[in-house]
Amino acid sequence: xxxxxxxxxxxxxxxxxxxxxxxMSHPMETGFRPGMDGQLxxxxxxxxxxxxxxxxxVFSAQLHPAITANPFISFTTIATDSGTLVFSWTDNKGExxxxxxxxxxx
Amino acid sequence: MNRLxxxxxxxxxxxxxxxxxxxSGFDFMGxxxxxxxxxxxxxxxxxxxxxxxxxxxxxAGTSQKSCASCHDDATQSIKGxxxxxxxxxxxxxxxxxxxxxxxxxxxxxQGAPAPQREGRELLALTSYVAxxxxxxxxxxxxxxxxxxxxxxxxxxxxxRMGQLNFSCAQCHDxxxxxxxxxxxxxxxxPTGYPLYRLExxxxxxxxxxxxxxxxxxRAEPIAAGSKEAIALELFLxxxxxxxxxxxxxxxx
Numbered sequence: 248x249x250x251x252x253x254x255x256x257x258x259x260x261x262x263x264x265x266x267x268x269x270x271m272s273h274p275m276e277t278g279f280r281p282g283m284d285g286q287l288x289x290x291x292x293x294x295x296x297x298x299x300x301x302x303x304x305v306f307s308a309q310l311h312p313a314i315t316a317n318p319f320i321s322f323t324t325i326a327t328d329s330g331t332l333v334f335s336w337t338d339n340k341g342e343x344x345x346x347x348x349x350x351x352x353x
Numbered sequence: 354m355n356r357l358x359x360x361x362x363x364x365x366x367x368x369x370x371x372x373x374x375x376x377s378g379f380d381f382m383g384x385x386x387x388x389x390x391x392x393x394x395x396x397x398x399x400x401x402x403x404x405x406x407x408x409x410x411x412x413a414g415t416s417q418k419s420c421a422s423c424h425d426d427a428t429q430s431i432k433g434x435x436x437x438x439x440x441x442x443x444x445x446x447x448x449x450x451x452x453x454x455x456x457x458x459x460x461x462x463q464g465a466p467a468p469q470r471e472g473r474e475l476l477a478l479t480s481y482v483a484x485x486x487x488x489x490x491x492x493x494x495x496x497x498x499x500x501x502x503x504x505x506x507x508x509x510x511x512x513r514m515g516q517l518n519f520s521c522a523q524c525h526d527x528x529x530x531x532x533x534x535x536x537x538x539x540x541x542x543p544t545g546y547p548l549y550r551l552e553x554x555x556x557x558x559x560x561x562x563x564x565x566x567x568x569x570x571r572a573e574p575i576a577a578g579s580k581e582a583i584a585l586e587l588f589l590x591x592x593x594x595x596x597x598x599x600x601x602x603x604x605x
Contacts, residue, residue, distance in 0.1 A: 250403060254394040272400040275554075316554035317397040 253334060255348040259326035265350075267298065267306075268321040271336050277312040295337040296320055301330040326352045377596055378539040378604055381530075386551070390603040398480060398549035398601025401556045405481025408474060414465030420458070420478070427485055435483035436491050436598055439587050441498045448502045450583050452479050452558060470577035476556050480547045483600035491544070491598060493591045502580070506588030509581060515572025521585075524566075536605065542593035543586065545602020552605065559586055 254268040271293065278290025290312065297307040305324040329352045337343045379387060389395050409420045409427055424430045435451055442449035442457075449457070452470065455478050459465045468475040493499075511522040524533065525541035532538060546559040553561075560582045564574035575581040 250400060252394050252399060252403075268394055270395060270397060270400065272397075272404075315551075317400060319395055319397070 251334070251336070251344070251346050253346060253348050255332055255350055256326075257349075258351045258353065261326060261328075261352050263326045264323050265326050266321060266323050267332070268319070269296075269298075269334055270317060270319045271296075271344075272317055273336070273338075275310075275312075275314055275316045275318065279312065290339055293318065293336045293338050295335075297335050297337075298322070298324075299333045300324060301328060305332075326350065328352055373595075375542065375593065375596060376540055377542050377544040377599065379544070379599060379602065381537040381539045382603075382605060386603055386605055390545075390599065396549065396601060396603055398547070398556055398603060401477045401480045401547070401549075402484045402601055404473075405477035405479070405484075408478050409481055413459065414463035416462065416464045418463055420463075423462070427481065431482050431485040433486050433489050433492070435486040435600065436489050437494050439499070439583050439590070440494055441496050447580075448499055448583050448587060450560075450578065450586055451482065452560075453578055453583070455479060455482065456578075471558060471561055476547050476558065479558070480556060480601050483547065483598065486598045487600055488597050490595045491590055491593050493587070493594055499587060502584045503587040503591055505581075506584035506586070509585055510588055515567065515570040517571050519570045519572075521566065541589060542596055543589045544593060544596055545599040545604070547600065548602040548604055550604045556601065559589075 250272050252268075252270040256265050259265050273293055274291055275293065276288050276291040278287065278292075280288050282288045292312055292314070293310050295307070295309055296318075298305055306322045308320060310318060329350060332348045332350060333345060334347070335343050335345045379390065382390075390398075393399050406427075412419045412422075421427070438451040438454070439448045440454075441447075442454070444457075452475055455475060456467050456470075460467045468478070509521075511520050513520045513523075521541065524538050528538050529540045530538065543559045546562070547556050549556050550562075558577070560575075560577045563582060563585060564577075567574045575585075
């Protein structure tokens with residue numbers, strides 16, 4: 248079971264630049280490493296990360312095999328309205344994990 | 354005051370002023386790695402702590418009891434426990450490390466399968482338990498029954514081993530503060546375990562760290578949970594008495 252730590256300011260002023268930090272629990276197994284039995288460990292990586300803010304994409308990233316386990320992604324956006332941020336991580340098998348956070352803008 | 358009394362007063366006062374030259378591995382790290390450890394929302398070790406919290410509250414084994422069924426709120430009941438381990442175990446009449454105690458509770462009291470050393474479940478539970486002692490000073494128990502094993506650990510620490518014929522003390526006492534290649538050599542205080550090591554890309558135990566150094570020395574790694582591993586751990590905890598715990602620490 249994977250889980251994520253997300254840091255979004257709970258309250259913000261309209262027009263302010265806010266920093267968002269996410270830390271996702273994931274092995275980011277490259278697919279290039281042999282295991283104890285000499286066989287390659289199958290690739291298991293997150294390929295896509297997307298953050299939407301009230302439905303609009305404000306940040307997205309493509310991830311590749313050389314990226315660390317438990318990827319930490321931080322970015323900034325502008326606080327426009329109160330609402331919800333939705334974070335999604337999609338792996339190379341097409342499975343997506345979603346988490347949300349809310350923000351209050353005054 | 355006569356002269357003798359005066360000397361006694363100085364003798365007692367001096368150690369309090371003498372500066373403690375001991376430093377946690379934290380102090381040898383770069384500012385960015387320190388920042389990563391200090392921010393609970395950037396410290397990857399916290400993912401394990403969170404997982405451990407969920408496991409703490411979940412029923413397990415034939416008893417269908419959770420850790421919390423007996424220990425209740427870990428933030429109160431388990432506070433300070435990790436700072437006192439390894440401890441003497443009455444049932445086996447031998448010193449036991451924290452992970453060993455958790456395995457014992459899992460199997461004997463919860464009736465669950467024994468979690469694997471260095472496995473995800475045991476690391477998560479151990480890091481959750483040890484996290485409850487964060488910022489508390491290491492306080493080894495004053496139990497005379499631990500003395501012989503601790504002495505064995507001290508001997509192991511200063512014995513030359515392996516093809517490179519190094520002892521732990523040669524690096525961690527004689528050359529602490531220097532470098533091995535690009536890596537600063539710390540004083541080997543077990544302050545942050547289980548900890549997230551960037552090189553491992555994962556959380557690992559103190560005993561994994563021992564195996565890491567031992568294989569670097571081209572010496573035979575000591576098995577997890579073995580008497581030697583617990584002896585080394587006992588000695589290092591005594592040597593670090595009073596330094597604060599950091600679990601989950603981050604190390605390069």
